[in-house]
Amino acid sequence: MKLVFATNNKNKIKEVQALMPEGVQLLSLEEIGCNEDIPETSPTIEGNAIQKAEYVKEKYGYDCFADDTGLEVEALDGAPGVYSARYAGEEKSSEANIEKLLKELQEKEDRSARFKTVIALYLNDELHTFTGICSGKIIFERKGLQGFGYDPVFQPEGxxxxxxxxxxxxxxxxxxxxxxxCKLIDFLATFEG
Structure with a gap:
């Protein structure tokens, strides 16, 4: 089964392909010739994931899944949320985003936060969504060199x-x-068609 993962983020593709069952091959947007910026204009994480999956399905005809992820910080009323990637501006700089986040949390005691990912899957003209949440907290300074985005300041629960x-x-x-x-994979494993 070939599925388009609607992203050009090589880190994400590597992370997700490592979890996929054998027999499911992921294609990136680049591999299907989609080089334009896909609109992400929904006010919700789920809405953006659905919008991206629909766009690829309608314009390129591929079965596709798209994800959208946001960091939701309790003391900031759920911000940056849907604006996580461009929290500090349109250039989508992880460094600037982390800087802004740490600055806004300086006076806050509650540093609890959660990462939320929603995956929207278009398969045989049916839409399915899968949500994953990882709770934790924002620490006071960057630690570690792996990962991407807010990873250096997010410490998962436990x-x-x-x-x-x-x-x-x-x-x-x-x-x-x-x-x-994992929810997506479980679904694909039971899917016949």
Whole structure:
């Protein structure tokens, strides 16, 4: 089975392909010739995932899944949320996003946060969604060099390391994306058609 994963983020593709069952081959947007920016104009994480999957299905005809992920910080009323990638501006700089987040949390005692991933799958013209959540907290300074995005400042519940201090294998066992992807994989494994 060939499925398009509607992303050009090579880190994400590597992370998700490692979890896929044999026989499921992921194609990136680049591999299907989709080089334009897919609109992400929904006010929700789920809405953006659905919008991206629909766009690829309608324009390119491939069965496809898309994900959208946001970091939701309790003390910031769920921000940055759907704006996580461009929290500090349109250039989508992880460094600037982390800087802004740490600055906004300086005076806050509650540092609890969660990563939320929603995967929208278009398969045989049917839409399915899968949600994964990883709760934790935002630490006071960056730690670790692995991962991407907010990984250096996010410490999952029950762990003493940040995502950026974990190997891909360790992170893949507990991450929000892994949890949503496992639901997707379970669904694909039972799917006949």
């Amino acid at each position: 762990k003493s390391a940040t995502f950026a201090e974990m190997s891909l294998q360790e992170k893949s066992q507990i991450s929000h994306r892994a949890r949503a992807t």
